[in-house]
Amino acid sequence: MKRAALLCLLLAGCAAQPSAKGGGIVSLNPCADAMLVELVPRDRIAAISHYSRDPGATSIPLDLARKFNVNNGTAEEIIALRPDLAIIDSFASVSTREALTRAGVKTLTLGWANTIEDSRKQVRELAAALDAKPAGEAMVAKIDGAITAARTGRxxxxxxxxxxxxxxxxxxxxxxxxxxxxxxxxxxxxxxxxxxxxxxxxxxxxxxxxxxxxxxxxxxxxxxxxxxxxxxxxxxxxxxxxxxxxxxxxxxxxxxxxxxxxxxxxxxxxxxxx
CATH class of the missing domain: 3.40.50.1980 (Nitrogenase molybdenum iron protein domain)
Known part of the structure:
Protein backbone atom coordinates (compact mmCIF):
# COMPACT_ATOMS: atom_id res chain seq x y z
CA MET A 1 0.00 0.00 0.00
CA LYS A 2 2.82 2.39 0.93
CA ARG A 3 4.69 1.53 -2.26
CA ALA A 4 1.58 2.27 -4.36
CA ALA A 5 1.13 5.64 -2.65
CA LEU A 6 4.79 6.51 -3.22
CA LEU A 7 4.57 5.56 -6.90
CA CYS A 8 1.48 7.73 -7.23
CA LEU A 9 3.34 10.73 -5.84
CA LEU A 10 6.38 10.16 -8.04
CA LEU A 11 4.31 10.02 -11.18
CA ALA A 12 2.54 13.25 -10.19
CA GLY A 13 -0.30 12.30 -12.46
CA CYS A 14 -2.47 10.05 -10.36
CA ALA A 15 -6.19 10.04 -10.88
CA ALA A 16 -8.30 12.10 -8.54
CA GLN A 17 -9.59 10.13 -5.57
CA PRO A 18 -13.23 10.45 -4.49
CA SER A 19 -13.89 12.34 -1.29
CA ALA A 20 -16.39 11.19 1.28
CA LYS A 21 -18.96 13.70 0.09
CA GLY A 22 -18.02 14.16 -3.56
CA GLY A 23 -19.11 17.35 -5.29
CA GLY A 24 -17.20 20.05 -7.09
CA ILE A 25 -16.48 20.43 -10.78
CA VAL A 26 -14.65 17.89 -12.91
CA SER A 27 -13.27 18.77 -16.33
CA LEU A 28 -12.37 16.24 -19.00
CA ASN A 29 -11.68 19.04 -21.49
CA PRO A 30 -8.25 20.78 -21.49
CA CYS A 31 -9.71 23.96 -22.98
CA ALA A 32 -12.34 23.99 -20.25
CA ASP A 33 -9.50 23.59 -17.74
CA ALA A 34 -7.98 26.87 -18.94
CA MET A 35 -11.27 28.71 -18.42
CA LEU A 36 -12.22 26.90 -15.23
CA VAL A 37 -9.10 27.83 -13.26
CA GLU A 38 -9.79 31.53 -13.92
CA LEU A 39 -13.57 31.49 -13.46
CA VAL A 40 -13.97 29.82 -10.06
CA PRO A 41 -12.00 29.43 -6.82
CA ARG A 42 -9.64 26.47 -6.65
CA ASP A 43 -11.67 24.70 -3.96
CA ARG A 44 -14.60 24.30 -6.36
CA ILE A 45 -12.50 22.24 -8.78
CA ALA A 46 -12.45 18.52 -7.98
CA ALA A 47 -10.26 17.55 -10.94
CA ILE A 48 -9.00 18.85 -14.26
CA SER A 49 -8.10 16.77 -17.31
CA HIS A 50 -4.79 14.91 -17.44
CA TYR A 51 -4.01 16.76 -20.70
CA SER A 52 -3.27 19.90 -18.71
CA ARG A 53 -0.16 18.21 -17.29
CA ASP A 54 1.10 17.41 -20.79
CA PRO A 55 3.47 20.14 -22.13
CA GLY A 56 2.18 19.51 -25.66
CA ALA A 57 -1.50 19.77 -24.78
CA THR A 58 -1.82 22.15 -21.85
CA SER A 59 -3.03 25.74 -22.06
CA ILE A 60 -2.24 26.54 -18.45
CA PRO A 61 1.18 26.69 -16.77
CA LEU A 62 2.36 23.26 -15.68
CA ASP A 63 3.10 24.45 -12.15
CA LEU A 64 -0.52 25.57 -11.86
CA ALA A 65 -1.84 22.30 -13.34
CA ARG A 66 0.11 20.33 -10.75
CA LYS A 67 -1.86 22.03 -7.96
CA PHE A 68 -5.04 20.22 -9.03
CA ASN A 69 -6.13 16.61 -9.02
CA VAL A 70 -6.39 15.20 -12.52
CA ASN A 71 -8.66 12.64 -14.14
CA ASN A 72 -8.07 10.34 -17.08
CA GLY A 73 -11.50 10.78 -18.60
CA THR A 74 -13.04 7.41 -17.77
CA ALA A 75 -16.71 7.26 -16.87
CA GLU A 76 -15.97 5.05 -13.85
CA GLU A 77 -13.55 7.58 -12.44
CA ILE A 78 -15.90 10.52 -12.94
CA ILE A 79 -18.87 8.69 -11.42
CA ALA A 80 -16.77 7.77 -8.38
CA LEU A 81 -15.95 11.46 -7.84
CA ARG A 82 -19.69 12.27 -7.64
CA PRO A 83 -19.21 15.79 -9.06
CA ASP A 84 -21.81 18.54 -9.14
CA LEU A 85 -20.86 19.07 -12.80
CA ALA A 86 -18.67 17.25 -15.32
CA ILE A 87 -17.44 19.29 -18.29
CA ILE A 88 -16.82 17.07 -21.30
CA ASP A 89 -15.86 17.76 -24.90
CA SER A 90 -17.57 16.84 -28.14
CA PHE A 91 -15.06 14.02 -28.68
CA ALA A 92 -16.24 12.08 -25.61
CA SER A 93 -17.40 8.60 -26.59
CA VAL A 94 -21.06 7.66 -26.68
CA SER A 95 -20.45 4.99 -24.03
CA THR A 96 -18.94 7.57 -21.66
CA ARG A 97 -21.84 9.95 -22.17
CA GLU A 98 -24.40 7.20 -21.62
CA ALA A 99 -22.66 5.96 -18.47
CA LEU A 100 -22.58 9.45 -16.97
CA THR A 101 -26.26 9.95 -17.82
CA ARG A 102 -27.27 6.64 -16.24
CA ALA A 103 -25.34 7.57 -13.10
CA GLY A 104 -27.15 10.90 -12.89
CA VAL A 105 -24.01 13.00 -13.39
CA LYS A 106 -24.85 16.47 -14.67
CA THR A 107 -22.72 17.26 -17.73
CA LEU A 108 -21.90 20.24 -19.92
CA THR A 109 -20.48 19.61 -23.39
CA LEU A 110 -18.09 22.19 -24.82
CA GLY A 111 -17.14 21.83 -28.47
CA TRP A 112 -14.25 23.34 -30.42
CA ALA A 113 -14.10 27.13 -30.76
CA ASN A 114 -13.18 27.87 -34.38
CA THR A 115 -13.59 31.65 -34.14
CA ILE A 116 -13.13 34.39 -31.58
CA GLU A 117 -16.90 34.80 -31.41
CA ASP A 118 -17.28 31.06 -30.77
CA SER A 119 -14.85 31.45 -27.91
CA ARG A 120 -16.74 34.38 -26.41
CA LYS A 121 -19.93 32.32 -26.47
CA GLN A 122 -18.15 29.36 -24.91
CA VAL A 123 -16.78 31.48 -22.06
CA ARG A 124 -20.24 32.85 -21.33
CA GLU A 125 -21.84 29.39 -21.55
CA LEU A 126 -19.39 27.91 -19.06
CA ALA A 127 -19.56 30.92 -16.75
CA ALA A 128 -23.36 30.68 -16.67
CA ALA A 129 -23.20 26.96 -15.84
CA LEU A 130 -20.78 27.73 -12.99
CA ASP A 131 -22.82 30.67 -11.66
CA ALA A 132 -19.82 32.87 -12.43
CA LYS A 133 -21.21 35.30 -14.99
CA PRO A 134 -19.24 38.36 -13.75
CA ALA A 135 -15.98 36.42 -14.08
CA GLY A 136 -17.05 35.31 -17.55
CA GLU A 137 -17.73 38.88 -18.65
CA ALA A 138 -14.35 39.95 -17.26
CA MET A 139 -12.69 37.22 -19.34
CA VAL A 140 -14.54 38.33 -22.48
CA ALA A 141 -13.49 41.94 -21.79
CA LYS A 142 -9.83 40.82 -21.62
CA ILE A 143 -10.23 39.04 -24.95
CA ASP A 144 -11.72 42.12 -26.60
CA GLY A 145 -9.13 44.41 -25.05
CA ALA A 146 -6.23 42.32 -26.31
CA ILE A 147 -7.68 42.21 -29.81
CA THR A 148 -8.09 45.98 -29.86
CA ALA A 149 -4.55 46.51 -28.55
CA ALA A 150 -3.08 44.22 -31.24
CA ARG A 151 -4.62 46.05 -34.18
CA THR A 152 -2.23 47.73 -36.58
CA GLY A 153 -2.80 49.95 -39.56
CA ARG A 154 0.22 48.51 -41.33
Whole structure:
Protein backbone atom coordinates (compact mmCIF):
# COMPACT_ATOMS: atom_id res chain seq x y z
CA MET A 1 0.00 0.00 0.00
CA LYS A 2 2.82 2.39 0.93
CA ARG A 3 4.69 1.53 -2.26
CA ALA A 4 1.58 2.27 -4.36
CA ALA A 5 1.13 5.64 -2.65
CA LEU A 6 4.79 6.51 -3.22
CA LEU A 7 4.57 5.56 -6.90
CA CYS A 8 1.48 7.73 -7.23
CA LEU A 9 3.34 10.73 -5.84
CA LEU A 10 6.38 10.16 -8.04
CA LEU A 11 4.31 10.02 -11.18
CA ALA A 12 2.54 13.25 -10.19
CA GLY A 13 -0.30 12.30 -12.46
CA CYS A 14 -2.47 10.05 -10.36
CA ALA A 15 -6.19 10.04 -10.88
CA ALA A 16 -8.30 12.10 -8.54
CA GLN A 17 -9.59 10.13 -5.57
CA PRO A 18 -13.23 10.45 -4.49
CA SER A 19 -13.89 12.34 -1.29
CA ALA A 20 -16.39 11.19 1.28
CA LYS A 21 -18.96 13.70 0.09
CA GLY A 22 -18.02 14.16 -3.56
CA GLY A 23 -19.11 17.35 -5.29
CA GLY A 24 -17.20 20.05 -7.09
CA ILE A 25 -16.48 20.43 -10.78
CA VAL A 26 -14.65 17.89 -12.91
CA SER A 27 -13.27 18.77 -16.33
CA LEU A 28 -12.37 16.24 -19.00
CA ASN A 29 -11.68 19.04 -21.49
CA PRO A 30 -8.25 20.78 -21.49
CA CYS A 31 -9.71 23.96 -22.98
CA ALA A 32 -12.34 23.99 -20.25
CA ASP A 33 -9.50 23.59 -17.74
CA ALA A 34 -7.98 26.87 -18.94
CA MET A 35 -11.27 28.71 -18.42
CA LEU A 36 -12.22 26.90 -15.23
CA VAL A 37 -9.10 27.83 -13.26
CA GLU A 38 -9.79 31.53 -13.92
CA LEU A 39 -13.57 31.49 -13.46
CA VAL A 40 -13.97 29.82 -10.06
CA PRO A 41 -12.00 29.43 -6.82
CA ARG A 42 -9.64 26.47 -6.65
CA ASP A 43 -11.67 24.70 -3.96
CA ARG A 44 -14.60 24.30 -6.36
CA ILE A 45 -12.50 22.24 -8.78
CA ALA A 46 -12.45 18.52 -7.98
CA ALA A 47 -10.26 17.55 -10.94
CA ILE A 48 -9.00 18.85 -14.26
CA SER A 49 -8.10 16.77 -17.31
CA HIS A 50 -4.79 14.91 -17.44
CA TYR A 51 -4.01 16.76 -20.70
CA SER A 52 -3.27 19.90 -18.71
CA ARG A 53 -0.16 18.21 -17.29
CA ASP A 54 1.10 17.41 -20.79
CA PRO A 55 3.47 20.14 -22.13
CA GLY A 56 2.18 19.51 -25.66
CA ALA A 57 -1.50 19.77 -24.78
CA THR A 58 -1.82 22.15 -21.85
CA SER A 59 -3.03 25.74 -22.06
CA ILE A 60 -2.24 26.54 -18.45
CA PRO A 61 1.18 26.69 -16.77
CA LEU A 62 2.36 23.26 -15.68
CA ASP A 63 3.10 24.45 -12.15
CA LEU A 64 -0.52 25.57 -11.86
CA ALA A 65 -1.84 22.30 -13.34
CA ARG A 66 0.11 20.33 -10.75
CA LYS A 67 -1.86 22.03 -7.96
CA PHE A 68 -5.04 20.22 -9.03
CA ASN A 69 -6.13 16.61 -9.02
CA VAL A 70 -6.39 15.20 -12.52
CA ASN A 71 -8.66 12.64 -14.14
CA ASN A 72 -8.07 10.34 -17.08
CA GLY A 73 -11.50 10.78 -18.60
CA THR A 74 -13.04 7.41 -17.77
CA ALA A 75 -16.71 7.26 -16.87
CA GLU A 76 -15.97 5.05 -13.85
CA GLU A 77 -13.55 7.58 -12.44
CA ILE A 78 -15.90 10.52 -12.94
CA ILE A 79 -18.87 8.69 -11.42
CA ALA A 80 -16.77 7.77 -8.38
CA LEU A 81 -15.95 11.46 -7.84
CA ARG A 82 -19.69 12.27 -7.64
CA PRO A 83 -19.21 15.79 -9.06
CA ASP A 84 -21.81 18.54 -9.14
CA LEU A 85 -20.86 19.07 -12.80
CA ALA A 86 -18.67 17.25 -15.32
CA ILE A 87 -17.44 19.29 -18.29
CA ILE A 88 -16.82 17.07 -21.30
CA ASP A 89 -15.86 17.76 -24.90
CA SER A 90 -17.57 16.84 -28.14
CA PHE A 91 -15.06 14.02 -28.68
CA ALA A 92 -16.24 12.08 -25.61
CA SER A 93 -17.40 8.60 -26.59
CA VAL A 94 -21.06 7.66 -26.68
CA SER A 95 -20.45 4.99 -24.03
CA THR A 96 -18.94 7.57 -21.66
CA ARG A 97 -21.84 9.95 -22.17
CA GLU A 98 -24.40 7.20 -21.62
CA ALA A 99 -22.66 5.96 -18.47
CA LEU A 100 -22.58 9.45 -16.97
CA THR A 101 -26.26 9.95 -17.82
CA ARG A 102 -27.27 6.64 -16.24
CA ALA A 103 -25.34 7.57 -13.10
CA GLY A 104 -27.15 10.90 -12.89
CA VAL A 105 -24.01 13.00 -13.39
CA LYS A 106 -24.85 16.47 -14.67
CA THR A 107 -22.72 17.26 -17.73
CA LEU A 108 -21.90 20.24 -19.92
CA THR A 109 -20.48 19.61 -23.39
CA LEU A 110 -18.09 22.19 -24.82
CA GLY A 111 -17.14 21.83 -28.47
CA TRP A 112 -14.25 23.34 -30.42
CA ALA A 113 -14.10 27.13 -30.76
CA ASN A 114 -13.18 27.87 -34.38
CA THR A 115 -13.59 31.65 -34.14
CA ILE A 116 -13.13 34.39 -31.58
CA GLU A 117 -16.90 34.80 -31.41
CA ASP A 118 -17.28 31.06 -30.77
CA SER A 119 -14.85 31.45 -27.91
CA ARG A 120 -16.74 34.38 -26.41
CA LYS A 121 -19.93 32.32 -26.47
CA GLN A 122 -18.15 29.36 -24.91
CA VAL A 123 -16.78 31.48 -22.06
CA ARG A 124 -20.24 32.85 -21.33
CA GLU A 125 -21.84 29.39 -21.55
CA LEU A 126 -19.39 27.91 -19.06
CA ALA A 127 -19.56 30.92 -16.75
CA ALA A 128 -23.36 30.68 -16.67
CA ALA A 129 -23.20 26.96 -15.84
CA LEU A 130 -20.78 27.73 -12.99
CA ASP A 131 -22.82 30.67 -11.66
CA ALA A 132 -19.82 32.87 -12.43
CA LYS A 133 -21.21 35.30 -14.99
CA PRO A 134 -19.24 38.36 -13.75
CA ALA A 135 -15.98 36.42 -14.08
CA GLY A 136 -17.05 35.31 -17.55
CA GLU A 137 -17.73 38.88 -18.65
CA ALA A 138 -14.35 39.95 -17.26
CA MET A 139 -12.69 37.22 -19.34
CA VAL A 140 -14.54 38.33 -22.48
CA ALA A 141 -13.49 41.94 -21.79
CA LYS A 142 -9.83 40.82 -21.62
CA ILE A 143 -10.23 39.04 -24.95
CA ASP A 144 -11.72 42.12 -26.60
CA GLY A 145 -9.13 44.41 -25.05
CA ALA A 146 -6.23 42.32 -26.31
CA ILE A 147 -7.68 42.21 -29.81
CA THR A 148 -8.09 45.98 -29.86
CA ALA A 149 -4.55 46.51 -28.55
CA ALA A 150 -3.08 44.22 -31.24
CA ARG A 151 -4.62 46.05 -34.18
CA THR A 152 -2.23 47.73 -36.58
CA GLY A 153 -2.80 49.95 -39.56
CA ARG A 154 0.22 48.51 -41.33
CA UNK A 155 -0.02 46.15 -44.30
CA UNK A 156 -0.25 42.45 -43.38
CA UNK A 157 2.95 40.43 -43.23
CA UNK A 158 2.98 36.82 -44.40
CA UNK A 159 3.57 34.29 -41.63
CA UNK A 160 3.51 30.56 -40.95
CA UNK A 161 2.53 29.33 -37.50
CA UNK A 162 4.07 25.93 -36.80
CA UNK A 163 2.29 23.68 -34.32
CA UNK A 164 5.13 21.17 -34.20
CA UNK A 165 7.16 19.06 -36.59
CA UNK A 166 5.84 19.69 -40.11
CA UNK A 167 2.34 20.56 -38.89
CA UNK A 168 1.20 24.10 -39.52
CA UNK A 169 -1.90 26.19 -38.87
CA UNK A 170 -4.03 26.95 -41.93
CA UNK A 171 -7.19 28.79 -42.90
CA UNK A 172 -10.56 28.80 -41.11
CA UNK A 173 -9.16 28.38 -37.61
CA UNK A 174 -9.12 30.43 -34.45
CA UNK A 175 -5.37 30.94 -34.81
CA UNK A 176 -5.81 32.11 -38.39
CA UNK A 177 -8.31 34.77 -37.26
CA UNK A 178 -6.00 35.92 -34.47
CA UNK A 179 -3.03 36.16 -36.86
CA UNK A 180 -5.03 38.32 -39.27
CA UNK A 181 -6.21 40.64 -36.49
CA UNK A 182 -2.61 41.06 -35.33
CA UNK A 183 -1.42 42.17 -38.76
CA UNK A 184 -0.34 38.93 -40.41
CA UNK A 185 -1.55 36.99 -43.43
CA UNK A 186 -1.60 33.24 -42.90
CA UNK A 187 0.83 31.87 -45.48
CA UNK A 188 -0.54 28.36 -45.04
CA UNK A 189 -3.88 29.66 -46.29
CA UNK A 190 -1.98 31.15 -49.25
CA UNK A 191 -0.71 27.63 -49.97
CA UNK A 192 -4.33 26.43 -49.86
CA UNK A 193 -4.16 24.60 -46.52
CA UNK A 194 -7.45 24.47 -44.60
CA UNK A 195 -7.37 23.85 -40.86
CA UNK A 196 -4.28 22.31 -39.32
CA UNK A 197 -2.21 19.96 -41.42
CA UNK A 198 1.07 18.75 -42.85
CA UNK A 199 3.15 21.18 -44.90
CA UNK A 200 6.06 19.82 -46.98
CA UNK A 201 9.32 21.70 -46.64
CA UNK A 202 9.42 22.13 -50.43
CA UNK A 203 6.48 24.58 -50.25
CA UNK A 204 8.27 26.67 -47.66
CA UNK A 205 11.54 26.84 -49.60
CA UNK A 206 9.85 27.59 -52.93
CA UNK A 207 7.57 30.30 -51.52
CA UNK A 208 8.75 31.32 -48.04
CA UNK A 209 6.82 33.59 -45.69
CA UNK A 210 8.37 36.68 -44.17
CA UNK A 211 7.86 35.34 -40.63
CA UNK A 212 7.78 31.88 -39.08
CA UNK A 213 6.24 31.43 -35.64
CA UNK A 214 7.87 28.39 -34.09
CA UNK A 215 7.12 26.39 -30.92
CA UNK A 216 9.45 26.82 -27.96
CA UNK A 217 10.85 23.31 -28.27
CA UNK A 218 14.47 22.27 -28.14
CA UNK A 219 16.32 18.98 -28.19
CA UNK A 220 16.63 16.05 -30.54
CA UNK A 221 13.00 15.05 -30.98
CA UNK A 222 11.24 14.86 -34.36
CA UNK A 223 9.82 18.39 -34.04
CA UNK A 224 13.26 19.85 -33.38
CA UNK A 225 14.78 17.94 -36.29
CA UNK A 226 12.05 19.21 -38.62
CA UNK A 227 12.70 22.80 -37.50
CA UNK A 228 16.45 22.38 -37.98
CA UNK A 229 15.91 20.97 -41.47
CA UNK A 230 13.70 23.91 -42.43
CA UNK A 231 16.30 26.36 -41.14
CA UNK A 232 19.05 24.63 -43.09
CA UNK A 233 17.01 24.52 -46.31
CA UNK A 234 15.97 28.17 -46.06
CA UNK A 235 19.56 29.25 -45.40
CA UNK A 236 20.73 27.33 -48.46
CA UNK A 237 18.02 28.98 -50.56
CA UNK A 238 19.09 32.48 -49.51
CA UNK A 239 15.63 33.36 -48.17
CA UNK A 240 15.43 35.82 -45.29
CA UNK A 241 12.79 34.66 -42.83
CA UNK A 242 12.26 36.13 -39.36
CA UNK A 243 11.78 33.30 -36.86
CA UNK A 244 10.04 34.08 -33.59
CA UNK A 245 9.24 31.74 -30.66
CA UNK A 246 5.54 31.17 -30.08
CA UNK A 247 4.75 29.08 -27.02
CA UNK A 248 3.11 25.72 -27.64
CA UNK A 249 0.58 26.50 -24.90
CA UNK A 250 -0.78 29.38 -27.02
CA UNK A 251 -2.01 27.20 -29.90
CA UNK A 252 -4.34 24.72 -28.22
CA UNK A 253 -7.36 26.70 -27.01
CA UNK A 254 -9.30 29.94 -26.97
CA UNK A 255 -10.86 31.65 -23.98
CA UNK A 256 -8.22 33.12 -21.65
CA UNK A 257 -5.49 31.94 -24.03
CA UNK A 258 -6.58 34.51 -26.63
CA UNK A 259 -5.30 37.58 -24.73
CA UNK A 260 -1.91 35.95 -24.20
CA UNK A 261 -1.70 34.83 -27.83
CA UNK A 262 -2.77 38.23 -29.18
CA UNK A 263 -0.20 39.99 -27.00
CA UNK A 264 2.57 37.72 -28.29
CA UNK A 265 1.44 38.11 -31.90
CA UNK A 266 1.46 41.90 -31.50
CA UNK A 267 5.00 41.76 -30.10
CA UNK A 268 6.21 39.74 -33.06
CA UNK A 269 4.44 42.03 -35.55
CA UNK A 270 6.17 44.99 -33.90
CA UNK A 271 9.57 43.24 -34.24
CA UNK A 272 9.04 42.83 -37.98
CA UNK A 273 8.16 46.49 -38.49
CA UNK A 274 6.89 47.69 -41.85
Missing amino acids: PPVSALLWIGGNTVNGANTLLDEMMVKAGFSDHAAHYGLQGTGYLPIEHVVADPPRVMLVPDQAGRDAASRAAQMRGWALARSGATVHQAPFERSLVNCGGPVIPRAMTRLAEIRSEVGQ
